[in-house]
Amino acid sequence: MNKGLIAIMTLLGVGVLLAPSCTTIVPAGHVGAVYDKLEHGVQDEVLTEGFHIKSPFEKVKDFPISIETIYMSKDDREGSEDDESINIACKDGSVNADLTFSYRYEADKVPDLQRKYRGRDGNEIVDTVLRGQLRTWVSEVTKNYTTIEVYMDKREEVNSKLVDYFNKRGEKYGIRFENVSLAEARVTKEVQLAMEKRQKISQELEQQKMNLKKAEIAKEEEKLKQERALIKAQGERKANEEKAKGLTETVLKEKAIEKWDGKLPQSTNGGTLLIK
Structure with missing residues (x-):
């Protein structure tokens, strides 16, 4: 076999063996902390997400920077x-x-x-x-x-x-x-019972508040109803008073004339009564 081909195949084989230790992929949403086992210790710079080539003496640890x-x-x-x-x-x-x-x-x-x-x-x-x-x-x-x-x-x-x-x-x-x-x-069961008791008391208090509110509303509605009735009565009384003021003696005579049928009233002795 050609020595050159053997050398190339050897290099390829070594490359395949070393590839995992010479490359790394940092997952999405992460950074890679690099530790150099040979001499440099932890590096100050981190690797961003994606593919990276590294030394076989470097070890990379992933840290999530996304949530x-x-x-x-x-x-x-x-x-x-x-x-x-x-x-x-x-x-x-x-x-x-x-x-x-x-x-x-x-x-x-x-x-x-x-x-x-x-x-x-x-x-x-x-x-x-x-x-x-x-x-x-x-x-x-x-x-x-x-x-x-x-x-x-x-x-x-x-x-x-x-x-x-x-x-x-x-x-x-x-x-x-x-x-x-x-x-x-x-x-605990004791705390649960205490909360249920408190909730029941709270509901009862809320119901009492609602009942009180309803009573107050009913009382207010009755008051408004009475006030409306009073206003209506006062208005009718005032209208009657104004109407009564307009019924003077002259007006009453005019209304009597309007209703007269043209016949003079007769006295009991056969004479005619005169209207002054």
Whole structure:
């Protein structure tokens, strides 16, 4: 076989073997933190998404800079490893809840994270470090609220506070939280009964307010009806008075003349009566 052909085939074979270690693809929405095992350590510049050629001594770890969403929820196998719901502390007890959060890494902080966590990628940091911290962070917010407020009354306020607090605590991890919320929450039977009792009382009070309002409206309508009747009576009385004023003696005589049939009235003795 031609020595030149053998050399080319050898080079191609070596190229095929080395290709995986000399190239990398950073997924969409991610950056790649580069660690040079030979001498340079973690590089200050990250790789953007797409295809890259690298040294075989460089190792690349991916970090999401687009929004990633994680659900820590309870499933049917209560107490199993798949149960990721969290127990959170409140002023007067505790609540079990599902936690949902959306986050992204800040690209300029990725190299420092790679140095701090010794080559872990973004998902590994979330899974091995942050998940445990998040449980504590939630309770640090909810401890200022009662179980009923967390469960129902102030859920939106609590979620808003969680976003602010998570971003404050997440700065050192180079993470920005876009959304944090307590999804489904579960309380003890005693708390549930207390809420049902309060809801019933609230409904009764609301019904009383409606009844009182209806009574006030009926009273106001009756008052208006009486006022309208009074105004009508006063108007009729005034009209009659004006009409009576117009009936003077002259007018009465004129009306008598208008009704006269032309015949003079006769006296009992046969004489004619004269009208003055």
